[in-house]
Amino acid sequence: MGRNGVADWLVQRLTAVVLGVYTLWFVGVLLCTPDMDYAAWRGLFAPLWVKGFSLLALLSVVAHAWVGLWTVSTDYFRPTWLRLVFQLTCALVLGYYLLWGIQILRSA
Amino acid sequence: MQVSVYRYNPDSDNAPYMQDLEVDIPAGRDLMVLDVMHLLKEQDETLVFRRSCREGVCGSDGVNMNGKNGLACVTPVSEVATSGKLVIRPLPGLPVIRDLVVDMSMFYAQYERIQPYLMNDEPTTGIERLQSPEEREKLDGLYECILCACCSTSCPSFWWNPDRFVGPAGLLQAYRFLADSRDRATEERLSSLQDPFSVFRCRGIMNCVNVCPKGLNPTRAIGHIRSMLLRRAS
Numbered sequence: 001m002g003r004n005g006v007a008d009w010l011v012q013r014l015t016a017v018v019l020g021v022y023t024l025w026f027v028g029v030l031l032c033t034p035d036m037d038y039a040a041w042r043g044l045f046a047p048l049w050v051k052g053f054s055l056l057a058l059l060s061v062v063a064h065a066w067v068g069l070w071t072v073s074t075d076y077f078r079p080t081w082l083r084l085v086f087q088l089t090c091a092l093v094l095g096y097y098l099l100w101g102i103q104i105l106r107s108a
Numbered sequence: 109m110q111v112s113v114y115r116y117n118p119d120s121d122n123a124p125y126m127q128d129l130e131v132d133i134p135a136g137r138d139l140m141v142l143d144v145m146h147l148l149k150e151q152d153e154t155l156v157f158r159r160s161c162r163e164g165v166c167g168s169d170g171v172n173m174n175g176k177n178g179l180a181c182v183t184p185v186s187e188v189a190t191s192g193k194l195v196i197r198p199l200p201g202l203p204v205i206r207d208l209v210v211d212m213s214m215f216y217a218q219y220e221r222i223q224p225y226l227m228n229d230e231p232t233t234g235i236e237r238l239q240s241p242e243e244r245e246k247l248d249g250l251y252e253c254i255l256c257a258c259c260s261t262s263c264p265s266f267w268w269n270p271d272r273f274v275g276p277a278g279l280l281q282a283y284r285f286l287a288d289s290r291d292r293a294t295e296e297r298l299s300s301l302q303d304p305f306s307v308f309r310c311r312g313i314m315n316c317v318n319v320c321p322k323g324l325n326p327t328r329a330i331g332h333i334r335s336m337l338l339r340r341a342s
């Protein structure tokens with residue numbers, strides 16, 4: 001990313017839709033489950049489609065955040081070294097989230 | 109009336125400063141800001157600014173008046189100096205050459221980049237390339253731009269990336285040629301605009317629309333270009 005503005009623009013919008021739907025669904029589940037305990041929480045993530053949906057949301061967070069933060073960094077950070085350090089930090093944190101999230105979903 | 113004006117002469121000043129002057133405006137009369145600038149120059153002839161037609165046609169006296177860009181010649185003092193004090197600064201975001209005169213090279217470089225001329229290599233028929241009235245109508249609201257730079261210099265995206273973001277004025281002109289039925293370089297024009305900076309740095313905050321002395325709408329033109337880019341990609 002960062003080469004084609006059309007792709008970035010589309011990614012930003014599509015991932016926002018995914019995250020919006022996921023958030024609504026998640027809030028809905030929480031509201032409908034007043035006594036959420038460990039068993040209910042585990043049960044929630046047991047079906048394959050919930051895992052898939054959660055993975056999709058996770059990927060969306062990573063893509064959305066990367067495009068957004070990359071843009072912010074090219075707007076506001078003038079010194080190249082600062083911009084690169086910021087971008088590298090973002091990439092590492094987002095990559096870590098992704099791997100960690102996949103691991104959690106696999107073991108759920 | 110109290111007037112505060114931005115002064116900077118790189119040959120003699122270490123740093124820019126604001127000069128406060130008092131100008132007599134006859135009671136009951138409203139002047140244009142450009143008139144006030146001439147009165148200032150009578151008091152201090154070292155003040156430098158650009159002007160030419162003094163009626164909003166040439167676009168050379170774009171300045172920042174009490175925080176808002178506009179043409180000094182068509183902006184009444186009463187409209188901007190609502191608190192009773194007039195503050196005049198150069199257009200923001202461009203290098204100052206002296207006082208209110210800015211170096212517009214970056215602005216013109218973006219204009220040049222969008223190739224502001226018809227491109228059509230089909231053989232001519234000996235007469236003009238004709239347009240229907242409907243085709244001609246599509247250029248209304250686009251061709252009137254006088255390149256005063258009020259819009260681009262009020263745009264944060266242009267401040268941050270003047271070398272990569274074309275800016276509202278350049279994009280309005282880019283669309284003026286994309287929308288022209290006689291132009292054949294649509295594909296070439298769009299492919300030079302599809303990177304993440306040229307068009308997509310526009311966040312639609314509409315500062316450009318807010319300041320354009322010609323009442324044009326660069327944000328809408330940018331939206332049209334974005335739609336063309338998306339349609340082309342799909």
Ligand code: SF4
Binds near residue numbers: 254256277320326
């Ligand atoms: S679009 Fe309006 S504000 Fe921008 S350069 Fe043209 S005339 Fe000036």
